[in-house]
Structure formats: structure tokens, C-alpha cells
Amino acid sequence: MKLIINDEEKDIAGAISVKDVVDSMKLVPEKIVVELNHRILKTEEWKSSSVKDNDRIEIVSFVGGG
Amino acid sequence: MNEFESGLLKYLTQEQLFKIQRTKVGIAGCGGLGSNIANALVRTGFKDFEIIDNDKVEANNLNRQNFFLDEVGDKKIEATAKRMKQINPDVKVKAFKTYLTSDNVQEFFNDRNVVFEAFDNVKSKKLMLETFGDSGKLLVLGSGMAGISNKTLINIHKVKENIYIVGDETTNVGKDNPPLAPRVIACAAMMASVAVEIILTK
Numbered sequence: 463m464k465l466i467i468n469d470e471e472k473d474i475a476g477a478i479s480v481k482d483v484v485d486s487m488k489l490v491p492e493k494i495v496v497e498l499n500h501r502i503l504k505t506e507e508w509k510s511s512s513v514k515d516n517d518r519i520e521i522v523s524f525v526g527g528g
Numbered sequence: 529m530n531e532f533e534s535g536l537l538k539y540l541t542q543e544q545l546f547k548i549q550r551t552k553v554g555i556a557g558c559g560g561l562g563s564n565i566a567n568a569l570v571r572t573g574f575k576d577f578e579i580i581d582n583d584k585v586e587a588n589n590l591n592r593q594n595f596f597l598d599e600v601g602d603k604k605i606e607a608t609a610k611r612m613k614q615i616n617p618d619v620k621v622k623a624f625k626t627y628l629t630s631d632n633v634q635e636f637f638n639d640r641n642v643v644f645e646a647f648d649n650v651k652s653k654k655l656m657l658e659t660f661g662d663s664g665k666l667l668v669l670g671s672g673m674a675g676i677s678n679k680t681l682i683n684i685h686k687v688k689e690n691i692y693i694v695g696d697e698t699t700n701v702g703k704d705n706p707p708l709a710p711r712v713i714a715c716a717a718m719m720a721s722v723a724v725e726i727i728l729t730k
Contacts, residue, residue: 493650495657500688502661505654522657522687527674527701528561528648528712 466518481508483519495522532616536573544728548573551727554640554665555579556628556656558604560707561670562646563594563611564716570612572724575619577612578640581605582627592709628652633659642723645669646716648701661691668722672696673715675705682715684722694719 463477477483496503497520553574555562558581581604585595599607605623612619637643643665645656660667672695680696699705
């Protein structure tokens, strides 16, 4: 699966859903927000949001403090 | 127009002040970021606010938050609103003492044009972006302003048309990287600056 993640082309083998992408990149779900093709997803939508070749994914990762 | 607002006209045109004054601002969190964002925005002329925070002022907040010793024990929303009114007595502040969760977040900021995410914890930052990211509001979030190192610069990261993250996006707050006034206030000021630029150039 060829995806554009944060403007970089990435090959994520076997990914069907956004959740698969997050898991295969070993990201911490509690710290990130995912946008799929310009729509921000709620975490509970990750599993049901399927991905296809050339989809654009933006991943924002937070750190604490304020 | 009160004396403070007349003073603003030395630096802003009537039209600029009008744009600023009609903007409805939401600030989620009145700690290191929120109390200082409020300060910067009221001084710039903003006068319509909704602020949310669940905490009381503690002595250990005073290292970076815009409160004073005699306010220890006071609700942060009240101390923040008081400070804002000391600058501009005609400022309108809707203040809610609550903790934002996925169950209640939809009840807030509905009529706001600009919302600032000014919480300290990652969970709330994520909640704010997931909730308001596609709302059409200008959303400004803070991420990464802890510690003493300036090797990691505080940046303005435009995520998309209406979403900006201000911070170094790498330095997590912790024992080695405490939240200290210089970088926290710098981050808060830059968050306010993002909104000012967008509002005045639109």
C-alpha cells in the first residue's frame, strides 16, 4: 500500500484501515491525531476508515506541557 | 469606547480594532499558555471571550502563569477574568469551571471564531483537535514549550488552512524539561500572534 504520509511517500504493507497504518508505524494512539484525505478523524473512526493507494494521511503528534 | 480602548488607537486603525473587537475568542485551559494568551489578546484589544479551566491557582503555577501570590486557592477562570478586566473593564468573559471530556466538549465554543488549545496534557490537546479541527474555526494549539534548551525552536506549524500548532513539537514536559516562564510565555505569545495576523489580514 503506497500512502502519502505527512507529504512523504510511504509503503505500508497490508494496511486496510487507518488503525493498521497507526499500528504498523508503532505510533502511540493517545498522542496523535490523524487526518485522512483532508478530514480529521476521531480515534473511534480509525478502524472503520479504509485506506487505498495514494491516500493522503497527515499525522499530528503532541507533546505535553502548557 | 473606554480609555484603554482609546489608547489602542495609537497603534491600530479603527478598522483593525473593529476586526479585533468583533472576534469571539475561546481559550481552553487557563494555565501557562491560557493565562498568558488571554493577557496578550486583551492587551491587543480583543474583548469577547469564553474561557474554560477546572483548576485553582497553586503556588507552583506562579513560575509561569499570569497569577499572583494572593490568588493562590482562587479558581483560575476567576483570576484570569479578573486580570482581563483590570486591563479592559469592558471585556466580556464567559467562564466555565469544568474539565473538558469527549462527553461535554461539544457544549463549548460553538459561537467562537477562534479557539485556543491551552491545556497541558496530551489527551486534551488531542480532544481539541479531533473536535474542532474541521469546525471551520481558527484553531491554534500549543505543543512543545518545556525545558531550557533553545536548540529546538518554537515554530508555527500550519497543519491546514485553519489549524496551527505552535511549539517545538518535540520537548515533552517532565523532570528534565520543566515548564518555565520564558518558553511557555513565548509559545503563548506566538499563539496569540498567529490569531492576530490572520484576523487582521483577512
